Each structure stands twice: as structure tokens, then as C-alpha cells.
Amino acid sequence: MITVNGRTYALAHQPTVVVCVDGCEPDYIAQSVAHGHVPWLKEVLATGTTLVADCVIPSFTNPNNLSIVTGAPPSVHGICGNYLFDVASGEEVMMNDPKWLRAPTILAELANAGQFVAVITAKDKLRKLLGHRLKGICFSAEKADEASEDENGIDGVVERVGMPVPSVYSAELSEFVFAAGVELMSHERRPDVMYLSTTDYVQHKHAPGTDGADAFYRMMDGYLGKLDAMGCTIVLTADHGMNAKTKMDSAPDVVYLQDLLDQWIGASVARVILPITDPYVVHHGALGSFATVYLPNGSDSAAVAERIRALRGIESVRTRAEAAAFFELPADRIGDLIVVAERSTVIGTSVARHDLSGLDAPLRSHGGVSEQRVPLIVNRKLRDIDASRRWRNFDAFDLALNHVP
């Protein structure tokens, strides 16, 4: 047994794979089942354990991947976005560096307890966080050709997997993750625990039930079926859901909050931070349904909050203290206000700061409470499961290690 962040986990007694399918709105699974593309999943839904869980808010990639691998909310592990305003340095920075991580991962502790642990992520931006202090294998599909024994615990990945390194904007980037997972599991010395994390490039572009989405889930189903046939326990969950964020003319439905605050209280007096921001803007133009606002000392934050709350498309506005408690966020890493948009609306900074030229399909994005529902599916009938309680995606390792018969 190991104890990590206040929770106790048994060591894996059979090969165990936790899969985080980026942007997997539950309807993607329903539609691909209905269209006959996912025979393995269909069987698991009938014979395994099927739960719907809540991800952490903001419903973004980094906070949720770190919640899954620490078994804890952002208030514990500290990763509350892909991007933050570092109050200490006065700079806006990416949150990819492990220096931001405040908690150990289950993965690293399992490895410390002697288990063979492997982590494969689609995008390299997550690799250092997921692999923090991990004595095992950890590499990204994006930089698979650079993987080395010293840095990643493995080399020759591209040759072993037999697939070229895919484009960062492709379904194949996620396929590489699954193919590499099957490859690692097919050797005599196979991982006790494996964590696979894909990218939501497909989900940002393709709605549930469309050809592009169905093809992705069909591909995934084939690889998961192979892992199942090798005797793996598989837990499938997601970092967040995904919804259309468009007006009826198909343009993105955006509340440009920095522009509004500049009009209301003066240019650049307030600072709007969009924690969805990352270098891969083609997906979403840095538009999501969550923002945090820094106000200068002495501001009438209650009045500003009230004015934002009255905007069309805004679902909720909370103060730092309220949001830290309600969403379990680290209070020292969020602004004075936390703003969440409704299901079909996103929040931007200024019109001029969003490059939407890369959006070649109507905007689909996430970040809000409307993308909080995610699948939590296990290919085993679990014991002691209360399907009516509130499950979180960060219960995945608890289910896999403590509840599999």
C-alpha cells in the first residue's frame, strides 16, 4: 500500500492502464456506440463499470491531468490552468514547469514502491508535470523521436512503435499514444501501471457522431481492445468535455472581457487571464468558458462582479475566496474574480489579441461547468461502488487499484 495526498492505494496486482481521453464529452462514446464503431467499448459498457464523473474546474487539460495523477483537486496540487499570471514576477507564464506542482503523483509513488510505471502523453507540454520525480518511462508522442534512456527511461520509441512522429495537429498524435502503450505492454517485462493521455485536436474540430469523431473512437477502441486482451485493467476517463461555442451564424460566441473592463474602469486597469492559453492555438484560438480577473487594490470588485454577471452568456462570477472553496482551487494562483461562461459562450480578452485565422471549423471548446461531465469507465465489474455518489475523474486510480476484484 502507498499513501499519496491523503489517499491510500494498493499496488497494482495486474497490469493497469488509466487512459485520459482529452475532451471526451460522454456523447462521443454514445454516438460511436450507436454507429457501431466501438465493439470493445460497447461490451465494456454492458459488462464492466460505467460511471459519469465530474472533472475539475477550470475544465482544462493541465489541471485535470494533474488531478488524475495526484488523486486530488488543484487546491492540493497547485496546477490551476495551462497558463497563469505569476503575481511574484508580474509575468504571464505557461504552467508546464514542475516548479508549479505542489504534490507528489501516484505514478511516482508507485514507482518508488517498486512498480514499473510508464507514462505516454500526446503533447510534450504535459510530460514534465506527469513525469515529475518518476523513476520509470515518460515520453510524449510529439517528441517521441527525441526520447532517450537518460531523459525518458526509453529510447528507440519511433522504431519500436513503427509509426512516424505525427503532426501535433492530428488524430495520429493520439493514435501514437495508444500504439506505444500496446507496444510497451507486449513485452515480457511489461508495465505494472501505465498512464496514457491523448490530445483533443479531434474533439475541438468534430462533434459527437460525425465521421471525424467516430473514426477517432473506432481507432481508440481497437487499441483498448488489444490491451484488454493482454489482461489489462483499463480505466477510461477524460480531462474535460467539449461543446460547440458558436452563434447561429457559426462565428464564435465570445464575450471579450478585457475590452469591456477597459471601457468600464480604464484601459489595462484590470487584467483578464485565460488559463486555456497554450501554444497550440489552432484548436481553439485561446477561447474557453473560464477566465480569471485581476483588479487593482482598492477596486470595487463587488460592483465589477455584478456588472460581469449581468452580461449575456455569463453563468457565474465568484470572488477569489468563493471560487477557491467552491472549485477547490489554489487561492494564491487565481485572480480577484473567477468568471464562468454558459454552455455555448466563451470568454476572450481583447478582439485584437485573438488570432482566429487558424479556426477552420466552427469553434468547439471547454473550460466551464458545462464541460464538467466526463466518462469514468472500467473494464471490470468493481466491488463496493456507489453509482449514485459524486465521482470525480481523479478517482480513476482509486477505482483501478482499490476496487478491482
Ligand SMILES: [Zn+2]
Ligand atoms: Zn484537454
